[in-house]
Amino acid sequence: MNIKEIFNLFLLISAIHGFLFSIVILFSKNGREKSMQFINLLVLVVSLNNIQSWILIKDFFIKYFFLDYLHIPWHFLIAPFFYMFLIHYLEIEKRSKNILKIILPIFLFIISIRISFVFFFSDSNTVDIAHLFEKYTFLEEIFSLLISLTVFAYSFQILSKKEKLFTKILSFDNLKWIYTFFKLGLFTYLFWIIALAISVALNFKEFIYSYYPLRVLTTVLIYWIGYQAIMQLGLLKERKNLRKQLNFSSIDINETLVEEPKDSYKKVIFDNTEALIVEKKLFIEPRLTADSLANTVDVNAVKLTSIIKLFSDKNFSDYINEFRIEFAKELLVDEAYKNYTITSIGLESGFNSKSSFYATFKKHTGLTPTEYQKSLLK
Incomplete structure (x- = not known):
């Protein structure tokens, strides 16, 4: 031929x-x-x-x-x-x-x-x-x-x-x-x-x-x-x-407001930032960066990342990914969300791709999302 x-x-x-x-x-x-x-x-x-x-x-x-x-x-x-x-x-x-x-x-x-x-x-x-x-x-x-x-x-x-x-x-x-x-x-x-x-x-x-x-x-x-x-x-x-x-909509991190810290202590800045991340679920935004978060809490980005490192012993990426992993773990074992694919859950938790979700999940838990779900949903 x-x-x-x-x-x-x-x-x-x-x-x-x-x-x-x-x-x-x-x-x-x-x-x-x-x-x-x-x-x-x-x-x-x-x-x-x-x-x-x-x-x-x-x-x-x-x-x-x-x-x-x-x-x-x-x-x-x-x-x-x-x-x-x-x-x-x-x-x-x-x-x-x-x-x-x-x-x-x-x-x-x-x-x-x-x-x-x-x-x-x-x-x-x-x-x-x-x-x-x-x-x-x-x-x-x-x-x-x-x-x-x-x-x-x-x-x-x-x-x-x-x-x-x-x-x-x-x-x-x-x-x-x-x-x-x-x-x-x-x-x-x-x-x-x-x-x-x-x-x-x-x-x-x-x-x-x-x-x-x-x-x-x-x-x-x-x-x-x-x-x-x-x-x-x-x-x-x-x-x-x-x-x-899940009953929450997408968050515009540049429009989210938070009360400015009343003092300059680093612990207060860290606590305010973490409270905001949890309350507004800012971590579900895949494009969340240290700069955008710093603008939201009105703190210099370099200063914010150093504070996060000081109190969490993690860099910015690992710190935010920890929230995402914990959120994904909750959804993976919740019977209310069992009809959704693991990929959808990972993306809704803030990861920008299936591969990054699986790699980060394995890094934090030692298991893949599939293995984790199967181990707890029997």
Whole structure:
């Protein structure tokens, strides 16, 4: 089996996988969530693009001029659908632009141009149709690339520069997985640019091979974000339910007030700080830092960390993690929370990832959260 056959098999299998993914999500319990609907559309357009490429490479329609040249530019919709997923997942869709109202008409217009092209040249025998078509496709892809990069950059700007719009989500999800998607997405655009450059260098002849890495990377990346979205959305809903049952909301540590210590004794500062941490459950905030806590209690950060070290014999991180571990231990053995996953409990206790929760829990107790729960819940 040569490289071309392997790639063709990949296109076929990935397309079938994508269609099955879409069907399963459509009828799943989270399938009605707007964010999940756009992830589903994202996977679907990649699957349609792959099955279309597979059909064209196999020359199934070579005898049918209309079908052989009517290539739908599904790639045009990938970035817009991701943007729509992002604003719905961040729950800021009411304060964001609905770019689909602009993109979809353009997409339909591009398809109409292709249809016109097919009808105009269907009876022509004097023009090198294939070469002309590839040149047009190149121009269309340049346009699609520019639109896609613009939407991609705008989406990243929202994620990185407008955190004040989605502080509620940030109290449940640090969004590192979405940042990872953006980093990997840059490589996808790089491969796209390289593929277009090779197309020009080869004068638009036999350039399909330059798209192999691009389509493989795009497919894997889109399916990865699809499965991540499923997992994260489920975890997000579970954590919201857990927090509701715990009966406390997210804390803005910069807005929490405490009575300023009436004297300068270090023990008074330590006691006031610890009382505040316990009373307001500040430790459940994954982004809690020595600086933010120091601002809250109106004490210099260096001074506060030295006081914590003096009276607890722990650095700031270990000191805060001790509260988180004790809180997690209570939830792990409480029958009222037995239906929640250990990961949700760990994240609601203030850890920013499953791995950090497990590692810290093992460090403090000598057991993993699972082992600890099983030892006490019998």
